[in-house]
Amino acid sequence: MTEKEKLNISDPKRNIRDVLVGENVRIYDFVNLYECEIDNETQIGTFVEIQRNVKIGKRCRIQSHTFICSSVTIEDEVFVGHGVMFINDKHPNMEKTLNKTWTLSPVLVKRGATIGRGAVIMGGVTIGENATIGAGAVVTKDVPNGATVVGVPAKIINP
Numbered sequence: 468m469t470e471k472e473k474l475n476i477s478d479p480k481r482n483i484r485d486v487l488v489g490e491n492v493r494i495y496d497f498v499n500l501y502e503c504e505i506d507n508e509t510q511i512g513t514f515v516e517i518q519r520n521v522k523i524g525k526r527c528r529i530q531s532h533t534f535i536c537s538s539v540t541i542e543d544e545v546f547v548g549h550g551v552m553f554i555n556d557k558h559p560n561m562e563k564t565l566n567k568t569w570t571l572s573p574v575l576v577k578r579g580a581t582i583g584r585g586a587v588i589m590g591g592v593t594i595g596e597n598a599t600i601g602a603g604a605v606v607t608k609d610v611p612n613g614a615t616v617v618g619v620p621a622k623i624i625n626p
Contacts (some may be wrong), residue, residue, distance in 0.1 A: 486502070506524050
């Protein structure tokens with residue numbers, strides 16, 4: 468692995484703080500990125516937020532208007548469509564939020580997966596290698612390698 472550069476940029480078009488970035492990473496305008504890691508040749512679209520403790524692998528494409536919260540790991544060669552929302556708390560409530568006592572539920576997206584536009588990925592799930600998540604799906608359970616899931620909640624349509 469090549470050494471990563473730490474980026475800190477604050478201007479009207481980008482807020483990037485303590486982000487480790489690999490070679491040939493493309494970051495478009497109007498993004499919030501902080502305390503995360505983005506590996507080589509990945510593209511981050513406009514209006515994307517990536518929070519702390521997120522790791523994004525090599526040659527990924529994160530499309531515009533996507534939100535990737537803390538404790539998400541995205542392996543190499545993953546496509547994340549426009550407006551995808553990752554959620555890291557299975558049981559949110561105001562008392563937990565105010566007291567900061569909630570437990571983060573990590574999400575793992577394995578190599579080669581594709582996540583369609585507007586999908587919601589709930590906390591605590593793993594999306595398998597080369598799996599496909601249909602547009603608008605709400606993923607509440609693990610998705611096996613190579614499976615395609617669609618719907619609310621997402622259900623497998625091919626083994």
